[in-house]
Amino acid sequence: MKSCYRALPVLVGFIVATATVAFADIGQIKNVSGEVFLLRQTVQSPAKAGELVQQFDVIITGANGTVGLTFIDSSRLSAGPNSRIELKQFRFNPTTQDGEFVTDVQRGTLAVVSGQIAKRSPDAMKVKTPTTILGVRGTTFAVKVEE
Amino acid sequence: MKNKKFRARWLGLQLRRAIAASVACVVITGCATVKPAPKLNTYVVLLPEESSAPTAVIVGEGASALTLDRPYSAATVDTAGKIDRKSPTAAEANQTFAAALAAQPPKPISFTLYFETNSTQITPASRPQLEALMAEAARRQAVEVQVTGHTDRVGSDTDNDRLSQQRAESVRTMLVQTGIKATFIRAVGRGEREPLVPTADEQPEARNRRVEVILR
Numbered sequence: 001m002k003s004c005y006r007a008l009p010v011l012v013g014f015i016v017a018t019a020t021v022a023f024a025d026i027g028q029i030k031n032v033s034g035e036v037f038l039l040r041q042t043v044q045s046p047a048k049a050g051e052l053v054q055q056f057d058v059i060i061t062g063a064n065g066t067v068g069l070t071f072i073d074s075s076r077l078s079a080g081p082n083s084r085i086e087l088k089q090f091r092f093n094p095t096t097q098d099g100e101f102v103t104d105v106q107r108g109t110l111a112v113v114s115g116q117i118a119k120r121s122p123d124a125m126k127v128k129t130p131t132t133i134l135g136v137r138g139t140t141f142a143v144k145v146e147e
Numbered sequence: 148m149k150n151k152k153f154r155a156r157w158l159g160l161q162l163r164r165a166i167a168a169s170v171a172c173v174v175i176t177g178c179a180t181v182k183p184a185p186k187l188n189t190y191v192v193l194l195p196e197e198s199s200a201p202t203a204v205i206v207g208e209g210a211s212a213l214t215l216d217r218p219y220s221a222a223t224v225d226t227a228g229k230i231d232r233k234s235p236t237a238a239e240a241n242q243t244f245a246a247a248l249a250a251q252p253p254k255p256i257s258f259t260l261y262f263e264t265n266s267t268q269i270t271p272a273s274r275p276q277l278e279a280l281m282a283e284a285a286r287r288q289a290v291e292v293q294v295t296g297h298t299d300r301v302g303s304d305t306d307n308d309r310l311s312q313q314r315a316e317s318v319r320t321m322l323v324q325t326g327i328k329a330t331f332i333r334a335v336g337r338g339e340r341e342p343l344v345p346t347a348d349e350q351p352e353a354r355n356r357r358v359e360v361i362l363r
Contacts, residue, residue, distance in 0.1 A: 028330065030252040030289050050289040050330045066250035070291075070363055074255050080246035111194075111247040113254070129189040132224035135205035140194040141215070142244040145187060 025052040026090040027071035034081070035062025055090045059083070061108065073099060074115035075125070083108020088128070092117055101125045111142040190233070192221040192240045197254060206230055255363040256283060259343075260318065262356040265302070265310065267317040270353075277321070284327045284362055291363040292327070294318050294334040297341055299355040300348045304338055312336030318358050 029038070029051045036047040039058035047059065047067060059067055061083045068078040073092045079085050084106040092099035099117040103110070105127060118125035118136045125136040129145050195218040196202050203216040206224060213222055213230050219240055221233040241248065258280040260273045269277060284290050296315030298307040315334035322332055342355040 028289060028291065030287075031250055033250065066246050068250040068252040070252050070255070074363070076252050076254075078247050078250035078252065080244065080250070083247075109244055109247040111244055111251055113251065129224070130187045131189045131226055131228060132207050132230070134191060135208075135212075137203035137205065138200060139202050140196055141202075141204050142192050142194060142240070142247060144190040144243060146190055147187060 024054065025072075026055055026087065026092070027053045027069050027075075029053060029067060029069050031066075031068040033066045034064035036060070036065045036067045037062075053087060055087055057087050059085045059087070071101070071115060073097070073101070073117045075101060075117065076113040076115070077103065078111045080109035080111075083110065085110055096120075099124055102128060104128045105143055105145050106130065107145045107147070109142065109144045112136065112140070114139045187226055189224040190221065190243070191215065191224075192233075192235060192244070193218060194240070195219075253287060255361055258283075258360045258362075260358045260360065261353060262314055262358065264351065264356065267310075267313050280360055280362070281322070281325050281327070284322060284329065285325070287362060290327070290329050292319075292322060292329045292332040293361040293363070294322075294332065295359045295361075296334070296336040297343070297355060297357050297359070298339050299350070299352040300339045300342065300346055301351050302349075308336055308338040310336070311338045314356075314358050318360060 029047055029049055032047050032049050037044050037060040038047040038051065038053070039060060040054065041056070044060070053069060059079060061067055061079050061081055063081055065081055066079065068076070070076050071090070072094065077085070085108070086104040086106065088104045089100055089102035097116045097120045099120070101117045101124065110127070112127060114125055114136050118138050122137050123135060127134040127136065127143055129143060134143065191204060191206060193202065193204055193215040203214055206213040206215060206222045207228065207230055211230060213232065215222060219235060219237055221235050221240065223231045223233055235243070258276055260276055261270045262268060263270055284292060294315045296311035296313070298311045312335070315336050319332050319334040322329070339355070342352065343357065344352055344354045346352045346355070
């Protein structure tokens with residue numbers, strides 16, 4: 001029983017380590033102004049400059065919030081106020097530069113500068129909105145979901 | 148008397164009407180506060196490039212897809228998927244996206260520093276580049292730094308791996324000492340594997356004795 005208790009932290013440590021490996025960092029928040037939140041799985045917390053982001057994260061900005069991010073393929077995204085942006089799919093091999101990047105703009109505004117993923121393959125980067133899907137051939141554009 | 152009775156009945160009627168009207172009012176407003184499904188619209192604008200690289204965004208999929216390939220060409224897509232071409236002026240587009248564009252992080256930038264033969268000493272000619280690098284790193288928020296050291300092909304692979312790593316580390320140390328608040332400073336040595344100028348083995352080449360620094 002005692003050894004069982006002793007094994008517990010090791011087991012927890014192992015689970016945490018595995019989880020960290022499973023959700024790799026794909027980019028970083030570079031600037032935050034006003035109210036900005038990062039929703040990871042079920043936990044929503046205030047976003048901070050320097051914070052790392054992962055696939056499936058959702059970026060949420062308030063009425064006066066803006067946020068800028070860079071990704072490991074050198075893509076850059078920035079959102080204006082009242083936005084909800086999901087990093088739906090991200091895969092990038094730095095050696096071959098193959099990858100896939102799907103961003104979902106559920107509401108608000110998003111400015112995009114595409115990086116290596118879009119450069120390497122014309123169908124690899126997409127931006128989804130509630131009414132359409134945008135195929136990114138390169139490189140700088142902006143999208144707004146209006147109500 | 149009769150007149151009085153009539154008046155009372157009339158007042159009662161008016162009262163009932165007023166109540167009915169206010170009830171109806173509450174019901175109607177009650178209905179109005181239940182939001183209809185929001186009518187969503189996507190608005191997309193292609194923006195000018197920093198470089199002259201070709202650029203395009205494909206709006207939608209299949210036969211109805213529309214290609215935006217000139218700066219400030221734009222489109223809207225409604226809930227039914229109907230695509231309409233738009234042509235905002237530069238000022239209009241920049242105003243619509245002013246907040247998002249203001250938050251755009253700066254483009255990753257790269258610097259090359261050259262080194263003395265078999266040394267971790269930066270050449271005097273590379274000093275201004277080093278200062279530009281320091282200034283840019285200090286200016287950027289939450290900057291990530293990638294430092295990659297290289298050598299020319301003089302000496303053994305093992306020695307060059309070590310020298311290139313030392314060159315990268317020396318730049319890393321300088322950056323740390325100047326108090327750069329970087330989220331990452333990664334320093335790696337690539338030895339003689341990635342010459343800027345291909346040469347025969349054992350040939351000295353100043354342009355290959357270098358450290359490349361990328362700020363992101």
